[in-house]
Amino acid sequence: MAHHSIVDLYTELANNPDKDFGWDKGLQNALNHDYKDAWVKQIPSDVWAYCAAVGNPFNAGVFNTGDSVLDIGCGAGLDLCVAALLVGEQGRVFGVDVTPAMVEKATQHARLAKLSNITVLEGCIEKLALENDRIDVVISNGAINLASSKENVFAEIYRVLKPGGHLYFSDMIKDENSPQTGCCSSNDSNNSWADCIAGTLKGDELIKMLINAGFKDTQLLNTNHYKTSASTIGASFSAQK
Numbered sequence: 435m436a437h438h439s440i441v442d443l444y445t446e447l448a449n450n451p452d453k454d455f456g457w458d459k460g461l462q463n464a465l466n467h468d469y470k471d472a473w474v475k476q477i478p479s480d481v482w483a484y485c486a487a488v489g490n491p492f493n494a495g496v497f498n499t500g501d502s503v504l505d506i507g508c509g510a511g512l513d514l515c516v517a518a519l520l521v522g523e524q525g526r527v528f529g530v531d532v533t534p535a536m537v538e539k540a541t542q543h544a545r546l547a548k549l550s551n552i553t554v555l556e557g558c559i560e561k562l563a564l565e566n567d568r569i570d571v572v573i574s575n576g577a578i579n580l581a582s583s584k585e586n587v588f589a590e591i592y593r594v595l596k597p598g599g600h601l602y603f604s605d606m607i608k609d610e611n612s613p614q615t616g617c618c619s620s621n622d623s624n625n626s627w628a629d630c631i632a633g634t635l636k637g638d639e640l641i642k643m644l645i646n647a648g649f650k651d652t653q654l655l656n657t658n659h660y661k662t663s664a665s666t667i668g669a670s671f672s673a674q675k
Contacts, residue, residue, distance in 0.1 A: 459486040466659065468493060469516070477515045481543045484510035488576035488660045488668040489604025492516060495672055500524040501570040504594065506559045506587065506603070507531055507577020511540030511552070517573065518549040528569070529554040530562060531577075560586040564594045574603035576668075579634060588647035595675040601649065602672050607657070608636045609667035634666050641671070649673035 461474065461482040467490040474482065486509065497503065497520035505513050508529030518527045529552065531537050537556045544552035557563050559574075560583055572591045581587045591601055635643075637654040644652040652673040660668030 459484070461485065463487060464512070473516050473519060476519055476547075477512070478543075478546050481510070481512050481515055481547060484539070484543075485512050486576060487513070487604065488606055488662075489658055489670045491573040491575055491602040491604050491670060492520070494602035494604075494655055494670050495571070495600050497521055497571060502526045502568065503528070504562075504564065504569045504572045504591075505529045506572060506574035506591065507580065508540050508554065509533075509536050509575075509577070511536075511543040511554065513573060513575055514540060514544060514552050514554070515547045515549055517571075518544070518547075518552050521551070523551055525551060527552045528564065530557050530559055532556070532558055560590060562590045562594055566593055567596050569594050570596055570599050572599070572601045572603075574605065576605055578603060579605045584635070584640070584643055585647070588643055588649070592647045592649065592675055597675055599675045600672065601644075601674070602670070604668060604670045605640075606634050606660075606662055606666040607640065607669045608634050609657075609661075609665055610636060637669055637671075644671070644673045649675060 461479070464482060464485040464487055467487050469490060491513070497517065499522045501521045502525060503517040503521055505517065508514050508531050511529060514527050514529045518525070521527065529540055531540065531554070534556055537554050540554045544554065555563055559577065560581055572595060578584055578587050595601065641652050641654060653671065655670045655672055658668040
């Protein structure tokens with residue numbers, strides 16, 4: 435994966451949320467993924483403009499008042515704001531993103547939404563700056579796919595989760611019903627990494643990685659309408675430490 439191409443693409447998205455990047459985003463995209471009307475009312479419309487969700491990790495399990503939540507690859511911070519509403523003022527929400535412009539945008543959006551329990555960290559999702567056994571729930575939405583080593587990401591998520599903690603994430607997988615099921619080769623352009631096409635795995639390959647990282651109760655919960663290419667489809671997963 436060319437790290438710089440991902441930072442470039444997501445810097446552009448941070449600065450130009452209305453630009454057509456070839457995939458759905460904005461409030462309508464969130465509503466298509468069953469983001470709740472109550473959240474739409476409570477979070478400013480400026481934040482919803484950045485919703486590039488590929489699924490809805492909040493439908494994957496329970497978020498309790500007072501929980502600590504970590505969003506891996508938090509982007510402009512919409513899911514941070516939703517998580518902050520779900521865990522309440524007693525909860526803590528952390529976001530990690532590699533793109534400085536997105537970290538800045540997510541921090542601004544947390545302030546705009548008047549949510550004081552959000553902390554946004556700049557860093558790589560393959561090496562998290564959080565201590566062991568710290569987090570109740572880890573979420574991610576279209577970001578793990580961008581990592582060159584998904585094994586490292588899952589190992590780090592496992593490390594920072596409390597025993598019994600949950601991982602709920604949505605991401606792009608290979609659409610096995612697509613006529614174009616050919617593997618993306620390493621010769622693909624750098625941009626196809628950033629668009630979630632190259633490096634995309636089948637659902638059962640991700641499940642195997644989760645099990646290898648130590649997770650139990652691993653499930654591919656559903657697939658949805660979301661496409662970044664003819665050969666990919668959005669899917670949601672859950673797993674427990």
